[in-house]
Amino acid sequence: MEELIQKIVREYVKILQTNLVGIYIHGSYAMGGFNPSRSDLDFLVICEQIPSFDQKKRMIRFLMDHESEAPFKGFEMSVVLKRYCLNFIYPTPYELHYSPMYLSSYQKDLEGTLLKMQGKDEDLAAHFMITYHFGICVYGMEKERLFSEVPKEAYLDSIEKDVADSKKRFKKEPVDVILNLCRVYYYKKEGVVSSKLLAGEWAIRHFPYPLNNIISKALSCYLNDQVDKIDEKEGDLLFEFMEKEGILNEKV
DSSP, X not given: OHHHHHHHHHHHHHHXXXXXXXXXXXXXXXXXXXXXXXXXXXEEEEESSOOOHHHHHHHHHHHHHTGGGSOXXXXXXXXXXXXXXXXXXXXEEESEEEOHXXXXXXXXXXXXXXXXXXXXXXXXXXXXXXXXXXXXXXXXSXXXXXXXXXXXXXXXXXXXXXXXXXXXXXXXXHHXXXXXXXXXXHHHHHXXXXXXXHHHHHHHHHSOTTHHHHHHHHHHHHHHTOOOOOOHHHHHHHHHHHHHTTSOOSOO
């Protein structure tokens, strides 16, 4: 990953030149618990001004061309202006975004997708908070001069929105769903900003039986590339607990 990160840095410096403020790795790679067989590579690109259309096209094309070198879940990249780091607003405006969700759209119509790929994103509150606490500056301004603590209400809203569709996603990715719910629970109960790994370890120690066993199984899968052998009944038990605790608002 280090070699790939440095490739990204060199290319983005070449593309953005003096407009580039910095590049910051966040997510599991910065927090610990990174598993190339399960994780993605998350990073923020901070600019002084909105990049030109040609610059955006070159940035996206570079990531598309290097998908084969990315971890299992690919890249997640957002371009944000420096002013929104220094003066945070929620939801946070972004100028460009790339993730596996949009890969096919970029492949089919790169220029058309680029024209639509800007707006506001609630997820950036969580990304900023992780960057502030754990992020790795791989180029540019020190993160301490750029990022600050995200207001609690914005961060909580961001991570709660991220788990709102947990039941729909459970069949496809039970391990990520379980550990993300633990992360939200840990923050709501203890105010700790954590990785999925740390949240899972904490939950094993604090959740009642049999929930702690379910989480232990999820954590083992996450760390050891095991098949996600967690059945729907176990998921239902966890969802019921999370609803009682106010983490999920859906009905089973």
